[in-house]
Amino acid sequence: MLKGGAVWALGTMSGTSLDGVDAAMVLTDGERILEFGETAYRAYTPAERATLRAALGHWPGAAEVEAAAEVVEAAHAELLGRFRGAELVGFHGQTLAHEPGGRGTHQAGSGERLARALGVPVVWDFRSADVKLGGQGAPLAPFYHFACARHLGADRPLAFLNLGGVGNLTWVDPRQSSPEAPGACLAFDTGPANAPLNDLMQARFGRTQDEGGRLAARGRVDEAVVGRFLENAFFYRMPPKSLDRNAFADLVEAVAGLADADAAATLTAAAAAAVARGAGHFPTPVARLLVTGGGRRNATLMAMLEARTGSEVVPVEQVGLDGDMLEAQAFAFLAVRVARGLPTSGPSTTGVAACVSGGRISRPEELAVGA
Incomplete structure (x- = not known):
């Protein structure tokens, strides 16, 4: 049992940009x-990234998936083994x-194997329960x-924008009693963020x-392409809503x-245009977007966001x-x-019918007994 107080x-994140593990x-x-x-x-490493990229879009049972899981587990065990004091x-x-509403959601890597390797209880498979109950399983x-x-210490609504492979927005009102309280949070994927550019x-x-x-800063935007992109049915759906990394592969x-x-x-x-379209769903406007994820280092993207959203x-x-x-902290x-x-x-936040506590817990002592 987890002690009180x-x-x-220790949290981890290996995002859709396929860059590494936080x-x-x-x-x-x-x-x-x-x-x-x-x-x-x-x-x-480049070889590990290639293995993960080859497994994108595959489901359990495919040879590519097992190879990807081995990469994920080894990388996490190596990194997390450096930490001390995690309970x-x-x-x-x-x-x-x-694929919420279809085959579900699939994250490679076994929490059981990681619990054995680390000797610490591991919570994993965070998204499946939400999807099984009709939610999008994202963002979490x-x-x-x-x-x-x-x-x-915020005393008015604000928004967080995560720019990973896919973009997602969270509007929060910290004046509410808890995150699950009505009116406390609204969250959804905005559309592709770094993934198409990284693929290009x-x-x-x-x-x-x-x-x-720097490359984008030297170029000229083809607004006709952006306009056609925004005609996708995804942008007309009300949130919550989520995307697979490759949902807009045709954009490249x-x-x-x-x-x-x-x-x-x-x-x-x-x-940037996808984020601006998404901000139109906020219950009340926000003066400032707080940006996280790798995309915040892209000065051209940040400038385009400001221009298209009208927010700081x-x-x-x-x-x-x-x-x-x-996200690792999350x-x-x-x-x-x-x-x-x-x-x-x-x-x-995910469109699930009622609040859900997702995730499985693998405890090393129980795994040892059952081994």
């Missing part, structure tokens, strides 16, 4: 953030396929965003990203005939948070909520 939890410690009781702890990052681990795994960070807003850079230059948005094809800089600029503008757009570091580690926080039976998602 606050515990040091890990972060948080002292929390599952409702409040009491202290931020140690953080670390382990990049995937609980929140292990997200690597999303390979996400909103309840943590609510805790962050409270930690910052990989295909044309063998590089993982447009560093700082749409810029195939453009020069390199113009293609990069157009994909960057599409990501700032990295979360400006308010004292860690934009590299926010899964540390959510792991404690799962262990204590607290909700991790609700109708306004």
Whole structure:
């Protein structure tokens, strides 16, 4: 059993950008953030990244999936083994396929294997219960965003924007009693963020990203491509809603005939336009978007966001948070909520019919007995 009060939890995130694994410690009781702890990052090697990329879109049973799971588990065990003092681990795994309303959701990596390797209880498979109950299974960070807003002392609604492979927004009202309370949170995926641009850079230059948005800054946006992109039915659906990383794979094809800089600029503008369209769903407008994820380092994307949303757009570091580690911290926080039976998602964040506490817990002592 998890002891009462606050515990040091260790969370991980391996996002859809396929860059590597983030890990972060948080002292929390599952409702409040009491202290931020140690953080670390382990990049995937080019060979590991290729293995993961080959498994995208595949479901359990495929040979590509087992190879990807081995990469994910080994990388996490190596990174998490450096930490000391964690009483609980929140292990997200690597999303390979996400099809709510269809085949479900699939994150590669076994929490049981990780619990055996680390000797610490591991909470994992966070998304499946939500999807089985009719939810989107994503995004899952909103309840943590609510805790962050409270930690910052916010007294009015604000929004968090995560720019990973896919973009997602969380609107929170910290004046509410809890993240699951009516009117406390609204969250949804906005559309593709870094993924199409990263794929373009990989295909044309063998590089993982447009560093700082420098290539896009030299290009001209093809607004006709952006306009057609925004005609997709996804943008007309009311939130909550979520996307698979490759849901807009044809966007890269749409810029195939453009020069390199113009293609990069157009994909960057599409990501910004998707966020602007999403912000129209907020219950009340916000003056500022707090940006986390790798996209906040893309100066061209940040400028386009400000221009298209009309809001101030700032990295979360400006308010004292860690934009590299926010999602890893979120899964540390959510792991404690799962262990204590607290909700991790609700109708306004994933569209699930009622609040649900997702996740499985693998305890090393139980695994040893059952081995």
